Each structure stands twice: as structure tokens, then as C-alpha cells.
Amino acid sequence: MLNPILILIGLTVAISAYAWSNADLMRAWIMQPYLMARSSGQWYRLLTSGFLHADWAHLLFNMFAFYSFSPVVLATLAQRYGTGAGLGLFLLLYLGGIVVSDVPTYFQHRDDRDYRSRGASGGVASVLFASILLFPVNTHGGGIIIFPIPVPIQPFLFGLLYLAYSYYMGRRRADNVNHDAHFYGALFGVLVIIALVPGVLPNFFQQVVAYRF
DSSP states (O other): OOOOOHHHHHHHHHHHHHHHHOOOHHHHBBBBBHHHHHTOOTTTTTGGGGHHHHHSSHHHHHHHHHHHHHOOOOOOOOOOOOOOHHHHHHHHHHHHHHHHHHHHHHHTTTTTTTTOOOOSHHHHHHHHHHHHHHHHOSTTTTTOOTTTTSSSHHHHHHHHHHHHHHHHHHHHTTTTSOHHHHHHHHHHHHHHHHHHSSHHHHHHHHHHHHOOO
């Protein structure tokens, strides 16, 4: 059976790389709130922009994070709901995270003629935080290594730092990264996994409280 995670990664890499040499595709698929607010039939950009990236560093970082955290989420959903339904719910989590995380960006920038946004960060954050909620503590090896943090860190601690950083940078607007997409994608992932896996929230707090530094 083909691995759906690798299929998504392959599609994203292929489309992103092709769009770098095809300006028409980049213009047609990129998130552009100003145009979307003034044209009918442009809402597809909320999704298609998730298959575009700015450069290889942006693309590889997102795909590496997606590949690292998605298997445990997909396996959990497949075990609970069956292979087919589990895959459908996993796609809802990932693709829905891409779409939902860009909605606040649309309202914030719909009068900004020059604003553009692209990347799968919202979907990746959704899957990442679903994984953190399911497995907040890594009992093997003292934590996980997550670039660019050079030392092992527990998933729940990384999640807190990630949310704080995304919120802070989103308020500063000091770079060209859509940090709000990270924040809202993470929030979407948390809410969806709470709805899909009853008891995940009490289990999360139980593991965190029992954890000893």
C-alpha cells in the first residue's frame, strides 16, 4: 500500500519546485487576500498555497517536520477509526490546518495589495500539535531533537515555546514569515484531535504532571 504521507510530501515537493520555474502557476495558486476579496472563485488559494514554498530551506523544513510527526498521528487515527476513515481524518487535520490557518490572514490582509503568503506551515503545525497532545512526553532518550534546538526537549515543552514564539513574532511582524498561520494551525490541530480522540486531554495533563525534569 502506498504511504499517504510520502505521497503528500512528494506532491508538495514537486509542485513547489515546478512553481519556482513557472510564474503563472505561482501567481495562480499563491495566497493573495487582496485579489480573493475582489474576485469570485478564488477561495481555492487557501488550500493551493499550502503546496507552494518560498525556497528549498522553507520546503525541506516543513516536509521534514511533517514526516517526523505525522506517522504517529495517522497510526492513532487509523487504529481508532479504521484505515480508510483514519486516513480521511488525517487529511482533514493536515489540509484543514492549511486552510483554517490562513483564514485570519485573509481578513487581516484583504486590503493589502502587495501581501502574498505560501507554505504548508499551518497544516504542519496542525499535525505537530496533534502529535504533541497524543504523546507529550518522550520516555525514550530523554526527549526529542527538533531543529534548530540542539539539545533534547520534551514535546510538550517544545509546543509551549513554539506557540509563544509564533504569537510574539506574529505581533511584531518583523519578518516575512506568516507566524499567525503557525499559531492558528496549531490551535486547529489541538481542537481536532481533542474531538477525535476522547480522553486525550486528561491523558496529556496526566503525563505532563507526572513528568520529572
